[in-house]
Amino acid sequence: MDFQLCYNNQMVGERPKYRKTRCHYAVCPALGRTLVFVLLLNATLVWATPPAIQINQPTTLDAEELSIAVNPANPAELAAGANLSYIFGSTDGGNSWTEDHLVSTLGVAGDPCVVFDADGNLYYSHLSYPLIGGSWLDRIVVQKSTDGGLTWNDGVGVGHNPPKDQDKSWLAADRTNSIHRNNLYLAWTEFDVYGSAMSADSTRILFSRSTDQGLTWTNPLRISDRGGNCIDQDETVEGATPAVGPEGQVYMAWSGHDEIRFDRSFDGGATFGEDVLVSTQPGGWDFTVAGVWRCKGMPITACDVSTSMFRGRVYVVFSDQRNGGDNTDVFLCSSDDEGATWTFPIRVNDDFGPSHQFFPWLTVDPITGTVSVVFYDRRDTFGAATHVTVATSVDGGATFNNVRVSDSPFTPWTSVFFGDYIGIDSWNGVTYAIWMAMDEGDLSVWTAKVALASGVETRPVVATSLVMKVPATTSSARTRISFTTYEDAPVRLSIYDVRGRRVRSLVAESRQAGQYSEMWDGTDASGRSVSSGMYIVRLAAGPDVVTRKVVVVK
Secondary structure: OOOEEEEEEEEOOOOOOOOOOOOOOOOOOOHHHHHHHHHHHHOOOOOOOOOEEEEEOOEEEEEEEOHHHHHHHHOEEEEEEEEEOOEEEEOOOOOOOOEEEEEOOOOOOOOOEEOOOOOOOOEEEEEEOOOOOOOOOOOOEEEOOOOOOOOOOEEEEEEEOOOOOEEEEEEOOOOOOOOOOEHHHHHEEEEOOOOOOOOOOOOOOEEEEEEEEEEEEEEEEEEOOOOEEOOOOOOOOOEEEEEEOOOOOEEEEEEEEEEEEEEEEEEOOOOOOOOOEEEEOOOOOOOHHHOOOOOOOOEEEEEEOOOOOOOOOEEEEEEEEOOOOOOOOEEEEEOOOOOOOOOHHHOOOOOOOOOOOEEEEEEOOOOOEEEEEEEOOOOOOOOOOOOEEEEOOOOOOOOOEEEEOOOOOOOOOOOOOOOOEEEEEOOEEEEEEEEEEEEEEEEEEEEEEEEEEEOOOOOOOOOOEEEEOOOOEEEEEEEEEEEEOOOOOOEEEEEEEEOEOOOOOOOEEEEEOEEEEEOOOOOOOOEEEEOOOOEEEEEEEOOEEEEEEEEEOO
């Protein structure tokens, strides 16, 4: 994880990063337009869009790299993390969220991962940037909360080995009934010197475990048989994400050298074997997607621990551009023999023709065994405009149903760091996706809840009936308020001040389900201009209510 700007495809700032150049072929403009039109018609998603919920506060415009987790001890409780130190929490199944910052004397420097253990303890792993002394990203830190994220301990450092850099970490918890129950597993990449092109400098995948719920951690084990360089590109070994099998097996896959490699442990992470090839990754894990500062296709590992017919199946999801630089796809491989052999990659996105699907993340429902993958999607947009899709499979990853979960597309800017990943988690038929959107360079965090109608159907059931978008801050006299209702219902849209007094009523009538846009001109009911400050936009449709804050600056 690093922070740079991009100008005309050249990275500037600290630790420069060089990209591969790829060619694009010209086509007849008229024919190209015709083909695009036909492909977009064929690629339209089948099911209705579930409503998305914005979870960040109006002042949070820089959150990216998202992780989300459902508490198995209380499934109505969710947690989410974002760069560099954001922690979001929900106690009502994701309908409303709180926001806070994580602090530690060891430093909090991004690559967030949140996970609950079997007892409902919450853990947050992240990189370290010590406030006093130490080297850049000198260890991985794991912090623990026993109250759902309200309070946290100071954390424990893992992998401190100066002057080497510890980066791109991920955390998993054993929530099975195995003898390793509540073990914690942490994997990451160690750089001799981050960004170095020297042949003497290399990277390797490291691993540590905790058998006392995060209080202490073992000395790191090297997992990858073959190392990589330190440039933080295709020849660097990165992206290890541990997962747990139904008998406490530990699995993980990572990328490097245009391949996906895999290793496993049958003794709770004490020892590992030889690396296994999952799949080639033509073009590597580092590739170019228009509008995205950098795009990574590193793998995500998960395992079915449910009682479904696919119990024990291991899954690996990744993305690459094997089908051309204008066509990024998401692929899934699976194994039914604990990772010894793997299926040929199956394409998860079900569109036709070239388009970009990128930043995938994977979850397997521990109760139902449903496989769900979230990814950014440009199948029916133009340029860099981007939607978000969740693909679900109830047949062990053989086929996927793609469902759009974003309400409207957004357009990222290459000059704004967009992070490297988004997140997804599921529990007992309900899946929660989380992603970043971007509006004029400002980042926002969104979630969507997708519920299966039954154990065999894949049509989503909309969990709430409306969604609203409001700019966080406005310096003009006009504020556009966009909202979508999913049921015919009486609609009331009003503006309140921070003391709860109604300032203006914008809508008070029955409306059919649909998308609407209203404009508030910055005046009260008497036509007088309101003063600068914070105001509450309240939307009610039938029994559902959504509120958003907007700051008026004059």
